[in-house]
Amino acid sequence: MLAVVGLAAAGCGSTDPAVTDVQRQNNHGYHGTYVAPPYDVPAVRLTDDGGRPFTLASDDRAVDVVFFGYTNCPDVCQVVMSTITSAYLRLPESERSRVRVVFVTTDPARDTGSVLADYLARFDTHFLGATGPIDAIDRLGKPLGVYVKKGQRLPSGGYEVDHTTAVYGVTGGTAPLVWSGSTSPKDMAEDLSRLVKESAA
Numbered sequence: 001m002l003a004v005v006g007l008a009a010a011g012c013g014s015t016d017p018a019v020t021d022v023q024r025q026n027n028h029g030y031h032g033t034y035v036a037p038p039y040d041v042p043a044v045r046l047t048d049d050g051g052r053p054f055t056l057a058s059d060d061r062a063v064d065v066v067f068f069g070y071t072n073c074p075d076v077c078q079v080v081m082s083t084i085t086s087a088y089l090r091l092p093e094s095e096r097s098r099v100r101v102v103f104v105t106t107d108p109a110r111d112t113g114s115v116l117a118d119y120l121a122r123f124d125t126h127f128l129g130a131t132g133p134i135d136a137i138d139r140l141g142k143p144l145g146v147y148v149k150k151g152q153r154l155p156s157g158g159y160e161v162d163h164t165t166a167v168y169g170v171t172g173g174t175a176p177l178v179w180s181g182s183t184s185p186k187d188m189a190e191d192l193s194r195l196v197k198e199s200a201a
Contacts, residue, residue, distance in 0.1 A: 029194075030177055030191050030194070031179075031183060031184075031187035031188070031190060031191050032167075032169065032177045032178055032179040032180075032183060032187075032188070032191050033177070033178045033179075033180070034176060034177060035175065035176050035177065035178060036176070038174035038175055038176035039143055039144045039145070039168075039174060039175040039176075040143055040173070040174055040175075041056050041057050041140075041143070041144070041170055041173050041174060041175055042057065042139060042140055042143055043055055043057035044056075044057075044132075044136050044137075044139045044140040045132070045136070046104070046130045046131060046132035046136060046137070046140070047113065047130070047131055047132050048113070048128055048129065048130055049113040049114070049116040049117040049120070049128060049129035049130070049131070050113060050117070051113055054128075054130050056102065056140065056170055057173050061098055061099065061100040062098035062099065062171060062195070062196045062199040062200060063098065063099050063100070063169060063170065063171050063192060063195045063196055063199060064099075064100050064101075064102050064168075064169075064170040064171070065084055065087075065088070065099060065100070065101045065102065065167060065168070065169060065170075065192065066102045066104060066167070066168040066169075066170055066175075067080060067081065067084060067101075067102070067103055067104070067167050067168075068104045068105075068106050068137075068141055068146050068148065068163055068164060069081070069103060069104075069105070069106060069163065069165075070105050070106045070107035070110070070111055070161050070163070071105070071107070071110070071111050071115055071116065071119040072107065072110060072161075073161070076165050076181065077165075079181070080165060080167060080181055081103070081123050082123070083167075083181075083183065083184070083185050083188065084101055084123075084167060084188070085101075085123040085124055085127075086185035086189075087185040087186075087188035087189040087192060088101060088124065088189075088192075089124070090185060090186070090189035091189055091192060091193060091196075095192070095193055095196045095197075098196050098199075098200075099192060099196060100126075100128060101124070101126070101127040101128065102127075102128050102129075102130055103116065103119075103120055103127060103128070103129050103130070104129075104130045104131075104137060104140065104141070105129065105130065105131045105137070106137065106148045106161050106163040107161045108131045108132060108133065108134055108137065109134075111129070111131055112131070113129065113131060116129025116130075116131060117129060134148075141164070144168060144175055145164065145166070146163070146164045146166075147162070147163060147164045148161065148162070148163045148164075165180075165181045166178050166179065166180060166181070167179040167180075167181075167183070167188070169191065169192070169195050171195055171199045172199065176195075177191060177195065179191070
């Protein structure tokens, strides 16, 4: 079952401080939570799923859609990624080409580049995975209010990872928009279209 902001879900259990701590005094007409001033995105170097250096702080795309999750997540991550995929595919090609979807793993011990690439290919082959040392992932996520913690061990011998389930709209080195897990694909697509247009203004 999809977790809404402030509720916990198995495998992705935590509140979303990125959303719940933001004041909604003026949402500027967005469906997601408008963050003012926006979160600053730190220039943390990770590695993409092709083994290339990667940082969210520098990108020639108009908008990055960023989600922190892991490929072994039993429930919420797949639902959120499906929402992102549907929103992305609703955009016209001219706007879609200016949007990059980035899945930052919260479980780098298991999510190698090839594992991330295989997982994301189920959603869209244009999506990008990012991994690196867990301390680097923490440094990237902390200024955005991302929570990551290794969870309980499973009977199968694996383990869960508790993490924030918010989705971030990043542009120009900042994250001015945050979507909760309850955002619909239609609403996210409308917000993305507006972010793309505003970034080009």
